[in-house]
Amino acid sequence: MTKSLIVSPAAVRAKGTLTFPTIPVNAYDRSFATELKHFGPEGLIAMLHDMIVIREFEGMLNSIKTTGGWNGVEYNHKGPAHLSLGQEAAAVGQAAELDADDYIFGSHRSHGEILAKSFSAARRMDQAKLGQIMSTFLDGDTLRYAEKIGYGTPDELTENFIMFGTLAEIFARKVGFNRGMGGSMHAFFTPFGSMPNNAIVGGSAPIATGSALFKRVNGKPGIVVSNIGDASMACGPVWEAMMFAAMDQYRSLWEASDGGNPPILFNFFNNFYGMGGQTAGETMGYDILARVGAGVNPEAMHAERVDGYNPLAVADAVRRKKELLLAGKGPVLLDTITYRISGHSPSDASSYRTRDEVEAWEAADSIAAFSDLLVSKKVITETGVSDLRGRLVERLTKVLALASSDTELPRVDATMIESVMLSNGHVEAFDDRAPELLQPLAENARVKALANKVRKTTDADGKAVSKVKMFQFRDALFEAMAHRYAIDPTMAAWGEDVRDWGGAFAVYRGLTELLPYKRLFNSPIAEAAIVGAGVGYALSGGRAVVELMYCDFLGRAGDEVFNQASKWQSMSAGLLKMPLVVRVSIGNKYGAQHSQDWSALVAHIPGLKVYFPASPTDAKGMLNLALRGTDPVIFLESQLLYDIGEQFEADGVPTGYYETPEGQPVVRREGTDVTIATLGATLYRALEAADTLQSKYGVSAEVIDLRFVAPLDYEVLLASVRKTGRLVLASDAVERGSFLNTIATTVQSVAFDALDAPITVVGARNHITPAPELEDLFFPQPGWIIDAIHERVLPLPGPVPASNATEGEIVRRARLGV
Amino acid sequence: MARVVVMPQLGNTVESCLVTAWLVAVGDTVDEASLLCEIETDKSTMEVPSGVSGTVLALLAEEGDDVPVKEPIAVIGAPGESVADALAEAGFSGAEPLSEGAAPAPETPAPAPAAATPAPATAVAAPVTASAASPRAKGLASASGLPLSAVAAGTGPHGRVIERDVRATLDAGPALTRGAAATADSFASAASGTGLGGRVTTSDLTTPVPAAVAAASSAAAAVDTAFPGGFADTPLKGVRKIIAERMMESLASSAQLTYTATAPAAGLMALRKRLKDSDPALGMSGITVGDLVGYAAVRTLANHPLLNAHLANNVLRKFDSVHLGMAVDTPRGLLVPTLRFASGLTLREFSAQSKALAGEAIGGSISPDLLTGASFTVSNLGAFGIESFTPLLNVPQVAILGVDAIFPRATIKPDGTVGAEQRIGLSLTADHRVIDGADAARYLKDLAVAIANIDLTVMG
Known part of the structure; x- marks a missing residue:
């Protein structure tokens, strides 16, 4: 969507054919002499070293899981172990060409990648920096234990550190790389460029894309690799990530100096199985995975199939693709074939493949082949290989002996876990360079227009202000966005139709003129990639604001919200921050699939903050709060409110910067007889109900806007309930499973003795949202609130209930499931 | 250990x-x-x-x-x-x-342990009320001393008693004391009663002064000492708290009223003089007027078993013997030790034992078992010069005798001339639920005769 690109009928209707680039398959062709010159003998031996480490490490875990011990050390490992026996060459070949600045994101089967990447990055790093990383990581906790293992040279201490840190993490130890909070499927070590490994298949693709976007937008060095499996090629988020990474705009609309497409390498470690489903031949139709690149962009993603059983072939491909990526010509797809000798997990009986097939791959074993090559080329002797293996087995035995010691190595306690669920930080700017703006903020047309608006619903004479002259809820959001954009150079926002259009609800109108493309751009309609990229961007060190046009689309970004944004701060033991704001608009009048308040879904997920402002002042104060924080915030906005003005603050929406106190509900109308607490736009219907209760029945209702779902400070609500003795909770979410039920339970638990009636929840019906003409059958109405009070809380003199709010009706509806 | x-x-x-x-x-x-x-x-x-x-x-x-x-x-x-x-x-x-905390000095190992046996479970189940009432309503009723059964009807959903029902009962409930009623006309209303049983007292009526008056008086007060000046709050605890509860319970749970009479005291005084002057070897010199009256009261009860009784749960229990409660003024407050089987004692025994009990009560060493079980009580305020008072029943007892001071009172002698006579006041409080006025009057009449002829009474 931009006026600079014309959709011409003549052009798009012209006759023609499509041709595709040739996609190389196992095209590695470099002489050994060239490789020896490139890596040097030490480099080649180092690769062999790393392959042996992975083989022994994974073999050790296999033995621990299946026999309860290895090499005389007994241990019962309760957690999972998804091993990469057989896949060593692929991981090592890739890492051989990557620096610490190059990031790899992986999967549940990434022990080998962590080890390979860490060894390679450590070798390519100067000793002073390496020493500094090891001695400061987790305040030196991990290093202290690595030192206990015994070592002769600094390299051996590094070996201890990497192997012990990884194994201690797998064993959930407090001194593991992530204090045991990640475990086998999620271990990683960011100082060496080993980024979060993801137990959701394909989960790393959108996150790695966001990390690459962070590098591109902020001019950071290095490339980003998404290491995912062949079976993830069918996952929607993987496709979405490739589409997001391949967008034309990076080259057609962004500044040339921005550097082109994000440097993202989608590397598929293709071991031909997704657990047991055989991809090529059974569950997919691509024949050769690399073919898929041809469907993404004219460059076919520079796709290649690479022989992952030859570390040199993998290194060669990564080296060439890294150049393309740094030049902005990505994304790249690599189909790195490999084979998993071991089962999917120790419980895998391999019923889906023949013994012959496994033996054929064992005969082609990459480690045997590579060591034979190095021996035949006189880079190392047979004895040298067996000495190397012997030395590594001995070291690993010591590492295991320590890592398995329950007496030496404690685990974290619940207090520690609680402490890393949220970071609760406040960061003005994540980088100290000047924020890039296309114009001074003060010259922005919308900023100037807003200066003339009346910042509340009535003017100085107390007369109602017309909508066009009024500073609206959407303007309040704009002010918060513009403020932080002008302070934090890393802040970027994307979503559907956010640029030019200004967002479907005109919140961003004016930002197009203010910001370069890279800080505000339209995404494909790809909610998983929109949010997933935000996750990767944020955990890489930038502030991201992404938008879901409708809350109903949350399901499309389900994994990214529920498993990714919410989890990585705590799974990294607080090492990563997640300054990600997900703006989510809640609709109405659009029927069943565009009108749902799903606050309960996000309330249920630990690790998220959930805000839901209902007034313009709160919209700005709460977005300001979210945009200075370091936690993932689901920022809910009701479409009923975008055009409202401020009616609670006497002086209107403040012009300067301020933040709403986090977690604090606010009393919007004081009363003594009953408390009505609301979440979202229902506030205004509750106020109507309060007016009627007062005028018609003499009942004084206190109305509270909860404003926050999580965190939520109950004190204001409890104080009110202790005063009135009665609580009615109302929101536009359907009643069943509504977050209001959690509030009801909590208040009842804490303030039971203060209650004069059962706490009553008034939600939307457990129906689809019907047509706008019928919405008063679905959304809570002022009359419903009064009826509920009359039937269940405080019988009123002589009302005629318009709705059935009786207990019997509650039971009837539940019985019918409606 | x-x-x-x-x-x-x-x-x-x-x-x-x-x-x-x-x-x-x-x-x-x-x-x-x-x-x-x-x-x-x-x-x-x-x-x-x-x-x-x-x-x-x-x-x-x-x-x-x-x-x-x-x-x-x-x-x-x-x-x-x-x-x-x-x-x-x-x-x-x-x-x-x-x-x-860790003590600084080392210490010799502890010898024989104090008997330490596991305590019995002390959990007490909350009483379950039959009628549904909201937690808040129950809390308000309890705090106001209002039994939920006193709330006529619940107006909440399904007839649940809710807060407003308790409030309505409380608002309607308190009766005015006579003084308050007399003053009430000049005031709009009283917020709540602070008198006995929640009664609105005169002071309640004068407390909520109109706003304008309050403003004026506070302005005036600012010139002077700030109202209300210094004060000291002492939370009720221990004996005082118990007394407070018992006294309230007494008033709230019985239909007591007080009958007063006087009896000629010349005989008492003469006998007291004789006893005091008697040979100490007889062990009678310490017998006081109070002992004599108490002894007479016990003797008289022999013919009035209705007054030597407990009334509880609609059952009247008349005792064969008189176990005499004796109100004793102690440093911790009023204690009432029981002189068990008082009706079987001689005057000397009666006096000696009551003195011993009073001494233990004052000294704080009395066994708690001796502070219960009385069937009739005597409270003697004569030494303070009290002419007449209304002692409160020690429920479940149904009668208590207050002994007043001896005063000279005008009398018309048999020859028609006016003279003076020493008389002792008697204040009998009795529970009208079981003791009618005539019953009480008959007892007082007999007691007065017994006192008038105390020299004979003590012989019986």
């Missing part, structure tokens, strides 16, 4: 005692005879000796705590010993030390 000191069982009926003051602190060194703390039952106080020597390791109750008997109150042992272990050893693993 550290030893646990438990709350002693003070009499068979005592279930718990109040810790009124700690006499030691954590870290203090104590021996067997050292006093750890003062405790108080509803009617007596005493000090708890350590029983063991060592260092105070932990105090398990705060001053003001009501601790069930046989529950741990302190742990004594050698410095550094574990309080938790000692409690666990003695079977109190759940107890939490209030204060615990």
Whole structure:
């Protein structure tokens, strides 16, 4: 969507054919002499070293899981172990060409990648920096234990550190790389460029894309690799990530100096199985995975199939693709074939493949082949290989002996876990360079227009202000966005139709003129990639604001919200921050699939903050709060409110910067007889109900806007309930499973003795949202609130209930499931 | 091993005692005879000796705590010993030390332990009310001393008693005292009654002065000393709290009224003089006028068993013997020790035993068992010059005799001339539910005769 690109009928209707680039398959062709010159003998031996480490490490875990011990050390490992026996060459070949600045994101089967990447990055790093990383990581906790293992040279201490840190993490130890909070499927070590490994298949693709976007937008060095499996090629988020990474705009609309497409390498470690489903031949139709690149962009993603059983072939491909990526010509797809000798997990009986097939791959074993090559080329002797293996087995035995010691190595306690669920930080700017703006903020047309608006619903004479002259809820959001954009150079926002259009609800109108493309751009309609990229961007060190046009689309970004944004701060033991704001608009009048308040879904997920402002002042104060924080915030906005003005603050929406106190509900109308607490736009219907209760029945209702779902400070609500003795909770979410039920339970638990009636929840019906003409059958109405009070809380003199709010009706509806 | 000191069982009926003051602190060194703390039952106080020597390791109750008997109150042992272990050893693993610390000085190992047996379970199930009432309504009723049964009808959903129903009952409930009623006309309303049983008193009516008046008077007060000047708040506890509750219960649960009469006191005074001047070897010289009247009251009850009775749960229990409660003014407040089987005693025994009981009550050493069980009570305020008063029943007793001072009163002699006569006042409070006015009057009449002829009465 931009006026600079014309959709011409003549052009798009012209006759023609499509041709595709040739996609190389196992095209590695470099002489050994060239490789020896490139890596040097030490480099080649180092690769062999790393392959042996992975083989022994994974073999050790296999033995621990299946026999309860290895090499005389007994241990019962309760957690999972998804091993990469057989896949060593692929991981090592890739890492051989990557620096610490190059990031790899992986999967549940990434022990080998962590080890390979860490060894390679450590070798390519100067000793002073390496020493500094090891001695400061987790305040030196991990290093202290690595030192206990015994070592002769600094390299051996590094070996201890990497192997012990990884194994201690797998064993959930407090001194593991992530204090045991990640475990086998999620271990990683960011100082060496080993980024979060993801137990959701394909989960790393959108996150790695966001990390690459962070590098591109902020001019950071290095490339980003998404290491995912062949079976993830069918996952929607993987496709979405490739589409997001391949967008034309990076080259057609962004500044040339921005550097082109994000440097993202989608590397598929293709071991031909997704657990047991055989991809090529059974569950997919691509024949050769690399073919898929041809469907993404004219460059076919520079796709290649690479022989992952030859570390040199993998290194060669990564080296060439890294150049393309740094030049902005990505994304790249690599189909790195490999084979998993071991089962999917120790419980895998391999019923889906023949013994012959496994033996054929064992005969082609990459480690045997590579060591034979190095021996035949006189880079190392047979004895040298067996000495190397012997030395590594001995070291690993010591590492295991320590890592398995329950007496030496404690685990974290619940207090520690609680402490890393949220970071609760406040960061003005994540980088100290000047924020890039296309114009001074003060010259922005919308900023100037807003200066003339009346910042509340009535003017100085107390007369109602017309909508066009009024500073609206959407303007309040704009002010918060513009403020932080002008302070934090890393802040970027994307979503559907956010640029030019200004967002479907005109919140961003004016930002197009203010910001370069890279800080505000339209995404494909790809909610998983929109949010997933935000996750990767944020955990890489930038502030991201992404938008879901409708809350109903949350399901499309389900994994990214529920498993990714919410989890990585705590799974990294607080090492990563997640300054990600997900703006989510809640609709109405659009029927069943565009009108749902799903606050309960996000309330249920630990690790998220959930805000839901209902007034313009709160919209700005709460977005300001979210945009200075370091936690993932689901920022809910009701479409009923975008055009409202401020009616609670006497002086209107403040012009300067301020933040709403986090977690604090606010009393919007004081009363003594009953408390009505609301979440979202229902506030205004509750106020109507309060007016009627007062005028018609003499009942004084206190109305509270909860404003926050999580965190939520109950004190204001409890104080009110202790005063009135009665609580009615109302929101536009359907009643069943509504977050209001959690509030009801909590208040009842804490303030039971203060209650004069059962706490009553008034939600939307457990129906689809019907047509706008019928919405008063679905959304809570002022009359419903009064009826509920009359039937269940405080019988009123002589009302005629318009709705059935009786207990019997509650039971009837539940019985019918409606 | 550290030893646990438990709350002693003070009499068979005592279930718990109040810790009124700690006499030691954590870290203090104590021996067997050292006093750890003062405790108080509803009617007596005493000090708890350590029983063991060592260092105070932990105090398990705060001053003001009501601790069930046989529950741990302190742990004594050698410095550094574990309080938790000692409690666990003695079977109190759940107890939490209030204060615990390592004592500085080393100490000899504790000898014989105080008897520390596991306490019986003390959990008491909350009473279940039949009618549905909201928690808030129950709380308000309880705080206002209003039985929920007094709330006529619940107006909540399904007839649930809710807050407004309790409020309505409270608003409608309090009757005005006569004085308040007389003053009420000049005031709009009284917010709530602070008098007995929630009655609105005159002071309640004068408290909520109109706003304008309040403003004016506060302005005036600003010139002078700030209203209301200094004051001291003392929370009711111990004996005082018990007395307060008992007295309220007495008034709230009985239909008592007081009958007053006088009796010629010349005989009393003459006999008292004779006794006082008697040979001390007889052991009669300490018998007082109070003893004589009390003795006469007990004797007279023999013909009025209706007054020597308990009324509880609609059952009237008339006692064969008179167990005489004697109101005693003590430093902790009013105590009423019981002179058991008083009707079987000679005057000398009656006097000696009542003096001993009063002494124990005043000294705080009386057994709590002797503070209950009376069937009739005498309260003597004669020494204070009280002419007449309305003693309150010790429920479930149905009668109490107040003994007033002896005053000279005008009398018309048989020859028609006016003279003076010493007479003693008698104030009998009786529960009208079982004792009609004539019953009470007959008793007073007989008592007056017995007193007038005290020299004969004491012989019977």
